[in-house]
Amino acid sequence: MNKSIEKLITTTQALLWERGYVGTSPRAIQDRAGVGQGSMYHHFRTKAELAQAAEERSAAELIEEVRALLDAPGDPLDRVLTYLRRERDVLKGCRIGRLAADPEVVADPALRKPLEHAFGWITERLAALLREAQDCGRLPQEWDAQSLAATVLAVIQGGYVLARAANSPAPFEQAIEGLIALLTNNATAED
Amino acid sequence: MNKSIEKLITTTQALLWERGYVGTSPRAIQDRAGVGQGSMYHHFRTKAELAQAAEERSAAELIEEVRALLDAPGDPLDRVLTYLRRERDVLKGCRIGRLAADPEVVADPALRKPLEHAFGWITERLAALLREAQDCGRLPQEWDAQSLAATVLAVIQGGYVLARAANSPAPFEQAIEGLIALLTNNATAED
DNA sequence: GTCTATACCCGGATAGAC
């Protein structure tokens, strides 16, 4: 039915990922979507409104992808490691994290909310798994699972930053390997 | 002497930090610097040229600040921890890392170089300290210091991303505390 | 719903006077 609406949203998702919020103009969206000016402004009153719809879709998609990985069967810590080693287009960065650089996104609650929601969800899910890993004796009980979950997500997000700065995926991969060493070679002497 | 040049560079540094490269216009620089159009284009032929000068200055300043912390006397691992706990305006993000989100910066070698240089320098310095910590027996010898250094820097950069997304310094602080737990509660049973 | 026209200011300069 609403082919235009659909095309506008997916196109905006792609442009926000590539160029961020300030870097994405209504005209660029229209051109790439093949949708006219009048049509776009008929369905979305402002650029911010369309961006919000696109962000919400991207956040939902990211959550679904991560959920699929983290809900797999198997040892909890291994699932976290699988998530860390997941294949990624590193130099492209994170479709959600990228937007946190944009002051207009951070300043507008409606534009910031999808980021907060996606990262909040992922952190909670990781924390639950890390707690399970503690219960299995694979991680020390005295560690704070919530903090550790933030660390895991931060390594990924920071890895993207370092990779783009170096124009190479290498720093991302090193950061991940360093974290895996920290998580797997620890004082589980309790068992 | 060249008060104008100086004012243009420091103003551009501030605007790049706040708004990134695409988000910073020559006009905004001129207005905030109190320098006219003609003057600005007399000293810098393009926006990119001025941005490059500003980036180089910011990279040098960041390196100096980190050097001061990491060259302090004392135990090597403790110096890394001090660096991690350093006071920061978390929601402002990193003046260098922020620019890695910008596709125009990543695509232009002259604009990307200061980022690569700053992060490369910090990673090397951290790796050297972590190697010292291994020699002191405070970290397992089998860990790769280079990877670990990338992890440390990634946690900081990723922490900024999570904090801005949440509009709160909390995730940054959690990520740091999680990393400190990982670095200090490890299998140093070898000694 | 979609199209075209119009508007107004900004981005990123260039040219030439002072």
Place this chain on the structure above:
DNA sequence: GTCTATCCGGGTATAGAC
């Protein structure tokens, strides 16, 4: 060195016709 004038296209819409 700095100022003012000028330029051309893009950003972000709004208005009204079809």
